[in-house]
Every structure is written in C-alpha cells, then in structure tokens.
Amino acid sequence: xxxxxxxxxxxxxxxRIAEEIESQILEGTxxxxxxxxxETEMAEMFGVTRSTVREGLRRLESEGLVCRPTPRRLVVAxxxxxxxxxxxxRTMALMKVTYRELWQVTLKTEMLAARLAAEMAKDDExxxxxxxHEELTGAEGNARRTIELDGRFHSQVARIGKNRVLGLxxxxxAHLLFRGFAQIxxxxxxFYKRQIEAHSxxxxxxxxxxxxxxxxxxxxxxxxxxxGVQIAGLEDEAAxxxxxxxx
Amino acid sequence: xxxxxxxxxxxxxxxRIAEEIESQILEGTxxxxxxxxxETEMAEMFGVTRSTVREGLRRLESEGLVCRPTPRRLVVAxxxxxxxxxxxxRTMALMKVTYRELWQVTLKTEMLAARLAAEMAKDDExxxxxxxHEELTGAEGNARRTIELDGRFHSQVARIGKNRVLGLxxxxxAHLLFRGFAQIxxxxxxFYKRQIEAHSxxxxxxxxxxxxxxxxxxxxxxxxxxxGVQIAGLEDEAAxxxxxxxx
DNA sequence: TATGAATTAGTGTCGGACATTCACACACTG
DNA sequence: CAGTGTGTGAATGTCCGACACTAATTCATA
Numbered sequence: 001x002x003x004x005x006x007x008x009x010x011x012x013x014x015x016r017i018a019e020e021i022e023s024q025i026l027e028g029t030x031x032x033x034x035x036x037x038x039e040t041e042m043a044e045m046f047g048v049t050r051s052t053v054r055e056g057l058r059r060l061e062s063e064g065l066v067c068r069p070t071p072r073r074l075v076v077a078x079x080x081x082x083x084x085x086x087x088x089x090r091t092m093a094l095m096k097v098t099y100r101e102l103w104q105v106t107l108k109t110e111m112l113a114a115r116l117a118a119e120m121a122k123d124d125e126x127x128x129x130x131x132x133h134e135e136l137t138g139a140e141g142n143a144r145r146t147i148e149l150d151g152r153f154h155s156q157v158a159r160i161g162k163n164r165v166l167g168l169x170x171x172x173x174a175h176l177l178f179r180g181f182a183q184i185x186x187x188x189x190x191f192y193k194r195q196i197e198a199h200s201x202x203x204x205x206x207x208x209x210x211x212x213x214x215x216x217x218x219x220x221x222x223x224x225x226x227x228g229v230q231i232a233g234l235e236d237e238a239a240x241x242x243x244x245x246x247x
Numbered sequence: 248x249x250x251x252x253x254x255x256x257x258x259x260x261x262x263r264i265a266e267e268i269e270s271q272i273l274e275g276t277x278x279x280x281x282x283x284x285x286e287t288e289m290a291e292m293f294g295v296t297r298s299t300v301r302e303g304l305r306r307l308e309s310e311g312l313v314c315r316p317t318p319r320r321l322v323v324a325x326x327x328x329x330x331x332x333x334x335x336x337r338t339m340a341l342m343k344v345t346y347r348e349l350w351q352v353t354l355k356t357e358m359l360a361a362r363l364a365a366e367m368a369k370d371d372e373x374x375x376x377x378x379x380h381e382e383l384t385g386a387e388g389n390a391r392r393t394i395e396l397d398g399r400f401h402s403q404v405a406r407i408g409k410n411r412v413l414g415l416x417x418x419x420x421a422h423l424l425f426r427g428f429a430q431i432x433x434x435x436x437x438f439y440k441r442q443i444e445a446h447s448x449x450x451x452x453x454x455x456x457x458x459x460x461x462x463x464x465x466x467x468x469x470x471x472x473x474x475g476v477q478i479a480g481l482e483d484e485a486a487x488x489x490x491x492x493x494x
Numbered sequence: 495t496a497t498g499a500a501t502t503a504g505t506g507t508c509g510g511a512c513a514t515t516c517a518c519a520c521a522c523t524g
Numbered sequence: 525c526a527g528t529g530t531g532t533g534a535a536t537g538t539c540c541g542a543c544a545c546t547a548a549t550t551c552a553t554a
Contacts, residue, residue, distance in 0.1 A: 012536095012537065012538090013537075013538070014305070014537080014538090023491060026337065026340075026341075026490040026491040026493070027489070027490070027491045028489075028490070028491075032341070038503085038504055038505085039504075039505070040503095040504070040505095048538075048539085049538065049539050049540070050505095050539095050540095051298055051301075051537095051538075051539075051540090052537080052538060052539080054302060054505090054506090055301060055302060055305050055537095056305075058261070058302050058303075058305035058306050058309070059305050059306070059308070059309040061306070062305070062306040062309040062310055063309055063334065064338075068505095070546095070547065070548090071504080071505050071506075071546080071547075072503090072504060072505070072546085072547055072548065073547095073548090078338065078341045078342065079334065079337070079338040079341070081338070084331075084334065084335055084338060087310065087326065087331065087334075088331055088335075088415060090273065090326070091311075091325065091326040091328070091331060091415070092411070092412060092415065093273075094273075094279070094325045094326070095325060095411055097411050097412050100410075101410045101411055101412040101413070102412050104359065104363070104410055104412070104413065105359070105410065105412045105413050105416055108355045108356070108358075108359050109352075109355070109416075111355075112351065112352070112355050116351070163348045163351055163352065164339070164342055164344050164348055165339060165344050165348040165349050165351070165352045165420055166348070166351065166352050168335060168338070168339065169352055169356075169416045169417075169420060170416075173412055173416060242274070242275075243273040243274070243275070244270060244273040244274040244275075246273070259505095259506065259507090260506075260507070261506080261507090285534085285535055285536085286535075286536075287534095287535070287536095295507075295508085296507065296508050296509065297508095297509090297536095298506095298507070298508075298509090299506085299507060299508080301536095301537090302506095302507095315536095317515095317516065317517090318515080318516075318535080318536050318537075319515080319516050319517060319534085319535060319536065320516090320517085495554100496553100496554085497552105497553080497554075498551105498552085498553075498554095499550100499551085499552075499553090500549100500550080500551070500552085501548100501549080501550070501551085502547100502548085502549075502550085503546100503547090503548080503549090504545105504546090504547085504548095505544105505545085505546085505547095506543105506544090506545085506546100507542100507543085507544085507545105508541100508542080508543080508544100509540105509541090509542085510539105510540085510541090511538100511539080511540080512537105512538085512539080512540105513536105513537090513538090513539105514535105514536085514537085514538105515534100515535090515536080515537100516533105516534090516535085516536090517532105517533090517534085517535095518531105518532090518533085518534100519530100519531090519532085519533100520529105520530080520531080520532095521528105521529085521530075521531095522527100522528080522529070522530090523526105523527085523528075523529090524525100524526090524527085524528095
C-alpha cells in the first residue's frame with residue numbers, strides 16, 4: 001500500500017503558455033491557417049515576458065502545431081506527416097529495432113496498401129505509378145537510386161489506397177526497412193531484377209483492379225525481401241547503424 | 248524552365264544549436280543518459296546568449312531527445328513511444344481520419360499482434376494478460392473503464408509479441424479506433440459480452456501457443472468491431488470530434 | 495492600376511539581473 | 525558505515541531593456 005507517485009509538475013510559465021495555445025488549437029478555437037498575434041502582444045496577454053512566450057512557441061513549432069512561413073507570420077498548422085515519420089524513424093533507430101521487427105510489420109502494411117490501391121485506383125494515379133516504375137527500371141544496379149525510387153513507389157501505392165492512417169503508420173517503417181536494400185544488394189545481385197518484376201506485377205494487378213492479386217504480389221515482394229535479409233544474415237541485426245545518416 | 252525554389256533557410260542560431268546537439272546525439276557522440284553542460288556553458292561554447300541556447304533546448308526537449316528529470320539535470324534521452332503516440336494521435340485527429348481508415352489498419356495490426364503473442368508468450372506475460380482480462384470482465388457495462396482496459400489489453404498482447412515496431416505503429420491507431428467504443432456501445436449493448444468472449448478466446452489461443460487461432464480470433468474480434476461501427480453508422484465519420492478530449 | 499519607395503513594426507539576438515531551488519558536499523547520528 | 529540533516533554554491537526560470545535587420549504595410553508616383 002503506498003503513496004501513489006503522481007506528477008506534481010507545477011508547470012513552468014513557458015510550458016503553460018505552450019499548453020494554453022495548444023489547447024486552443026485542439027479545441028478548434030484556433031483554426032489551421034489562422035494567424036497568431038505577435039510575441040509582444042502574447043506576452044502581455046499572458047502576463048509574462050517575451051522570452052518566456054518565445055520558449056513556449058519553440059515547442060509548438062517543433063510539434064508542428066504552428067509554423068512560420070516567414071519570421072513575421074506565425075500560423076496555426078496541422079502537423080505534417082513526413083515530420084512525424086522522421087521522428088518515428090529516429091526513435092526506432094535509437095531503439096535499435098531489428099530487421100525482423102520492421103519486416104514483420106512491413107509485410108502486413110504493404111499487403112494492405114496494395115489491396116487498397118487495387119480497390120481505389122484512379123487512372124491518373126496508375127499513370128503516376130507506372131512512370132515511377134519505369135524510372136526504377138532504369139535505375140537497375142544503382143542501389144542508392146533504387147532505394148529512393150522504391151520508397152516512392154511504395155508510398156505512391158499506399159497513397160492510391162486513400163488511407164491516411166496506413167500512410168502514417170507504414171511510412172517510417174517501410175522507409176527504414178527498405179534502406180536495408182543497400183546491405184542486401186551486394187549479396188544478391190539479382191535482387192534488382194526481382195524487385196522490378198514484383199513491382200511490375202503489382203502495378204499490373206492494381207491496373208486490373210484485382211485486389212487479391214495485388215495483395216499476393218505485395219506479399220511475394222516483401223517475402224522476397226526477407227530472403228535477402230536472411231542471405232545477408234541481418235535478421236536480428238539493428239536496422240540502422242548510424243542514426244545520423246537517416247535524414 | 249525555371250529557377251528551382253529551394254529552401255534558403257539561413258538557419259537561425261537557435262535552430263543551429265538544436266541541430267548541432269541533435270546531430271551529436273544521433274551520431275552517438277552523446278549517449279542516452281549522458282548529462283549535458285549547463286546553459287551558460289553551452290552559450291559560450293556556441294558563442295551565443297543563454298536565451299538563444301534555451302530556445303534551441305526547448306525544441307530538443309519537445310522532440311524528446313533530451314529531458315529534464317529536474318530543472319538542473321539535462322540528459323540525453325530516447326524519445327518515448329507514448330509521446331510519439333500522442334502526437335500521431337493528435338495529427339490523425341486533426342486530419343479527421345475516418346473510422347474506416349483506422350479500422351482497416353487496426354484489423355491488420357491486431358491480427359499480427361495476436362499471432363506474434365502466441366508465438367512468443369512467456370508464462371508471466373500470460374498471467375498479466377489474464378489479470379487484465381479479468382479486470383475488463385468486471386467492468387462490463389462501464390464504457391469508459393472498458394475502453395481503458397481494452398486498450399491496455401491489446402497493448403499487452405502487442406507487447407508480448409516482442410515487436411517494438413508493431414507497438415509503435417499500432418498504438419495511436421488502435422487507441423483512436425477503440426475510443427469509438429463509447430459511441431457504439433449505446434447502439435449495441437451486447438457488445439460488452441462479445442468483446443469479453445473474444446478476448447477470452449484470444450487469451451486462450453495465446454496460452455495454447457496457437458498462432459493461427461490467435462490470429463483468427465483477433466480478426467473476428469476486430470471485424471466484430473466494424474459491425475458495431477456500421478450499426479452506429481460511423482464508417483466514414485471522423486473518428487475524433489473533439490481533438491482536445493484526447494488528453 | 496500597377497510599380498516602386500518609405501515607413502513601421504516585429505522578429506532574432508543580445509546582455510544583464512534576480513529569486514528560487516536543486517545538486518553536491520559536509521557534518522551528524524545511530 | 526548507512527542514513528539523515530544542514531549549508532553553500534550554482535544553475536535554472538523569469539524578467540527587463542535594447543538593437544539590427546527584415547518583411548509587411550503604407551504611401552507616393554507613374
């Protein structure tokens with residue numbers, strides 16, 4: 001039986017400022033796009049110094065809830081997905097997650113993405129996908145470029161599926177996993193061709209609006225990647241050595 | 248053909264400070280747990296004022312790369328998963344993602360979580376799961392408590408699976424989706440019982456180390472949830488009305 | 495009306511200041 | 525020696541005031 005540890009947390013002024021503004025954004029009192037008053041004005045609004053306001057604003061900025069298109073305009077914003085991705089990616093890297101962990105999740109997300117894409121695809125989206133695919137075909141042998149284009153290909157597939165939650169969830173994971181291509185390719189040179197072929201089939205299935213086939217090929221594609229991971233002996237290896245190199 | 252608009256971005260001092268420290272953390276020069284110099288010291292290290300350093304630090308703090316257990320200790324940290332979750336959750340709420348989007352993803356994550364749990368479970372983890380399940384059984388009829396315990400149940404299942412990436416990816420999504428329970432329960436009172444039954448079966452399958460059955464029950468469980476969503480007519484409804492209420 | 499110049503106001507940064515309180519070291523007690 | 529009290533110093537949180545630079549706005553001009 002004991003004393004519960006409860007946060008006393010007599011929040012500092014700069015924290016309360018941040019929280020206050022945050023609240024108003026989340027409540028909807030402040031709407032995305034709306035412009036906030038100047039620092040000086042806020043300072044006297046909240047009864048603190050400008051320095052204190054600024055410290056609070058830095059936090060909101062970093063959280064993506066406000067942004068400054070130019071130093072003079074401070075507007076309410078919706079956090080950008082890619083920023084969140086970066087952050088998740090960094091965290092996973094710092095946690096030293098393994099290829100196995102990444103792969104298990106990616107297998108599922110990419111299958112889902114492919115299926116949804118086949119269900120939802122519109123012609124222009126397919127065209128965009130094809131053009132990406134062709135670019136990738138041309139990049140055969142170039143690991144760096146392949147990784148870049150592969151990532152964009154899969155992102156595009158996901159985008160076609162019109163599921164923003166999936167987009168949010170898969171992005172950092174897939175990104176980290178596919179980076180591993182660089183470590184695998186030297187062991188399995190035929191990987192380029194296999195990848196291109198799998199992508200072809202995925203595109204084909206999406207174009208044919210065949211969700212099942214799309215999902216199947218996505219599965220094959222990602223399973224194939226796992227084989228590569230195994231050949232390279234990376235299963236339980238941390239997926240990212242040098243976290244810094246992520247950006 | 249034109250001049251590309253490229254970010255000129257003559258970074259401000261406070262940004263550079265943040266980036267510099269960030270770099271050193273990501274590179275590994277600064278290791279988690281390590282303590283940083285005082286603000287004054289940093290200020291003269293970087294040749295700026297303390298105010299400027301502070302603004303930079305606020306960003307790092309908010310990113311979770313450093314934390315202050317007490318105002319006097321500033322230590323390098325690994326971003327906490329729950330903080331990331333909060334942020335993703337907020338973003339999804341602000342984006343007004345639908346139940347459909349959340350559900351499509353959750354179906355897959357929870358199936359995977361259940362399967363992995365059945366493969367990896369250790370006895371004490373199962374015990375913990377059972378105890379959670381009993382608590383939930385006792386909460387029948389209480390929506391708020393049910394949501395809380397249901398969330399913890401699913402998180403525990405995921406934790407048993409020993410896949411941190413899955414944990415990271417599913418947490419905010421599942422959290423948001425399951426909150427919908429409160430809107431569904433009034434329409435489908437028998438939901439409490441169905442949920443308890445499904446959880447029982449999941450626990451049973453995990454205990455029996457039967458991945459397939461675990462996955463199957465997880466699927467049934469989440470599919471059932473979708474039926475609830477449909478009955479309540481929420482399919483394409485934004486999953487979170489009042490973002491603020493996310494806590 | 496559209497273009498350019500002038501004005502103004504606000505940001506980024508600086509330096510200094512002070513109260514509070516926390517970290518560390520030391521003394522004290524059992 | 526372990527564990528508890530005390531005291532000192534230092535660092536934080538907050539404040540104030542100031543200035544250069546630049547971007548938003550206003551005004552003048554064609």
